[in-house]
Amino acid sequence: MGKKRKDREVQSDDDDAAKTRTKRTDIDKSGAKPQLLPSMIKNKEKRSAVYAKIKHEKKVEKRKNAKAREALESRALELGEELPPKKVPRTIENTREADETVCKPDDEELFAGNDADEFSSILNREQPPKILITTCRFHSTRGPALIKDLIAVIPNAEYYKRGTYDLKKIVEYANNKEFTSVIVVHTSRREPDALLVIGLPNGPTAHFKLSNLVLRKDIKNHGNPTSHKPELVMNNFTTRLGHRVGRLIQSLFPQDPEFCGRRVVTFHNQRDFIFFRHHRYIFETKENKQHDAKEKNKDTGDEKTPKGKVIARLQECGPRFTLKLTSLQHGTFDTKGGEYEWVHKPEMDTSRRRFFL
Amino acid sequence: MPRATTVESDGCPPLRALTFDVLGLVKVTETRSQQGGVAKVVERWGEPDSSLCVLAASMNDRKIDPLLAVARKNGAIELLSPINGDVRVSFSNNNQADVQSQEDNIVGLHLFKKRTPESSSRSCTLLTCTMKGVTSLRSTVIPKSLGDSTCDDTPTTWNVCAAGNVLCCKVDENENYALYGGKGVEVNIWDLATHTKIWTAKSPPKNSLGIFTPTWFTSATFLSKDDHRKFVAGTNSHQVRLYDMSAQRRPVMSFDFRETPIKAVTEDLDGNTIYIGNGSGDLASFDIRTGKLLGCFLGKCSGSIRSIARHPDLPVIASCGLDSYLRIWDIQSRQLLSAVFLKQHLTNVIFDSHFNDEEVAGSVAPLPPSEVKNDDEPVDGNEEESPPVVKRKKKKTSKSHAVDGDEEEPRKKKKSKSQAVDGDDAELLSAKRKKAKKSRNVDGDEEESVLVEHEKPEKTKAGSKDRKSKKGTKKSKGERIDEP
Structure with a gap:
């Protein structure tokens, strides 16, 4: 059909253009609209023809622009000049709404607040983190598997059976046993769908929605983590709320990573979604192929001079999931009498470019 | 978008x-x-x-x-x-x-x-x-x-x-x-x-x-x-x-x-x-x-x-x-x-209700009470209709009027606003207040000689309190009738 339309377009191109031209002049005379929009044409065939034409013109122009840019670049390369500046594409992230709560590095109140908050004792290495992991009342299938993976990821984490205890009782128990955090994995229809992180003894409670869970055994070519303390990568926690959530997550992990273990745990925040990944990495010297070829021709004897560049290779291990914050509660878990520091409300979702973390 | x-x-x-x-x-x-x-x-x-x-x-x-x-x-x-x-x-x-x-x-x-x-x-x-x-x-x-x-x-x-x-x-x-x-x-x-x-x-x-x-x-x-x-x-x-x-x-x-x-x-x-x-x-x-x-x-x-x-x-x-x-x-x-x-x-x-728009905060020195006393007497006389809180404000402006001439305008605006808010009730209240004020003025004159070191706002407040308490008793009476 596309071909047909094209043919027709070629045939009727001239008279179409003439028509639109006449129309345009009419409109120009009346002064109502400067340009005829294809959506204003009632005849579908005419409309599609005009639309296809406009699209084609746009495409041609784009190609022309790209060629011109390439030519400029190649010329600059040849002459050894500075390359023309690369244009940064406009994404949702870099056009996000201006937020005055974004942390600034020279904010002394921020640091004073950090020193005073609930995680400072763990993050200043005065106290090692100790995590209790438990579940919702009824769980099966993927829930226990996730917990198994989580225990492998988080050092010093223990799994306790939920039984029929209230969460408030568990928090009390964990407080007495000097745990520093409680993680509750909530499953619904045999699929983990929420994560509750409670800071102890009076830290905040964060409630996350959990999605896109891939367990370790489902990842192809996954690695098996060692028992070393992992490194932690936190990305893009910019606002005050993000900073606080970041510190809450940070307080789950020991603050003295063992770099020989080459394990890294990543929490990457993008558009308010926190992506969790767990990798093993290795640095390898990759030899250049040209060198290889030459050396094979000559001889492979001398390996004293390291050739090629050092690259890092990653191997994913551990689970992979995405978190989204739904609420941050002041104090420990209390659904009835709790005070919220932040709750997601539907009226916040009026813009795609507004982010809170 | x-x-x-x-x-x-x-x-x-x-x-x-x-x-x-x-x-x-x-x-x-x-x-x-x-x-x-x-x-x-x-x-x-x-x-x-x-x-x-x-x-x-x-x-x-x-x-x-x-x-x-x-x-x-x-x-x-x-x-x-x-x-x-x-x-x-x-x-x-x-x-x-x-x-x-x-x-x-x-x-x-x-x-x-x-x-x-x-x-x-x-x-x-x-x-x-x-x-x-x-x-x-x-x-x-x-x-x-x-x-x-x-x-x-x-x-x-x-x-x-x-x-x-x-x-x-x-x-x-x-x-x-x-x-x-x-x-x-x-x-x-x-x-x-x-x-x-x-x-x-x-x-x-x-x-x-x-x-x-x-x-x-x-x-x-x-x-x-x-x-x-x-x-x-x-x-x-x-x-x-x-x-x-x-x-x-x-x-x-x-x-x-x-x-x-x-x-x-x-x-x-x-x-x-x-x-x-x-x-x-x-x-x-x-x-x-x-x-x-x-x-x-x-x-x-x-x-x-x-x-x-x-x-x-x-x-x-x-x-x-x-x-x-x-x-x-x-x-x-x-x-x-x-x-x-x-x-x-x-x-x-x-x-802080006594914030003045024009003046620079921090440089406001509390005025000695004697100055206030001298100033607010004549104002008190001709300002009958405005509610007491606004009146206090007014006094302040009149006081600072000598310092800065442009101050009057925002004050007036504010006053009109607050009155507009009150609407019909304000008129009734003001009528009541007139009565109360007359009696109070008499009291005030007598007290003046006695209470030298007490400031005027205090006194007006006391007066309004009297009024309030009167009102309160009235109200309570009405309620008691309602009671079974």
């Missing part, structure tokens, strides 16, 4: 608000008409320290020599000057000088506005209440300099509750009665003159399922200025209750608001509107006569509201809480006028 989320601050009226946060900082936010009514932080007092977390604050909002009392987490109570933040007096709450236990924080603080006749002009009276219910009433003499800070004579102390935790404490406008409520403590009223409990509420009966909700009051306020019998209390089980001492011990009315505990309740000046803030950041106004929701204050407020303040003159309220924003709302349109990010979890907000 991106939508702008910047607050369209269509002229926040010039005002000055003080906020207190968990790091013990006091921040002053001002809006000025010259800058298009955008709120800005102009001053910050104190050093960030979590042990100095402000738990309660109270301000004596008089024109001359205002005073601000701040209770901190480490048990210290400080008297500050709300103009430049100087610490006037600082003392510890417990007179034994032992270390304040962690649980026994101060929950309520009230700085008395009226003065006892025998006390000197430089003393002030403070009511403090701790979580365990230990209430103490003390008077302090403000020294000339901070060096010779003398703690007063021994405070009168009594215990409000045997068990449970007191969470809210309020003193009524005439400062004769105090209201307490908390976790496991039914709201009760104490007479401050005799230190006796005069009334206790009774918890509502079990519901239809036979479930009894445990007593847990989180906030309370007296409903109107001239009547201590009616008050509103918010509970942890998201219920708002209206009590009437003269009617019954159980709530006269109760209604639910959303699903998180009511954290702040503030009354309006008209005595039948209340503002409610809850634990998930919802702010709404209710008509307490009917219990109907008038409307919600919508903005992207997402953190628990800890404090609401009503401006005494302007139709404006301020709310602050755990989302670290100070928000200023218009009462009529319920629109957000301005929002300021203050970086810390805020605990309290207070309006």
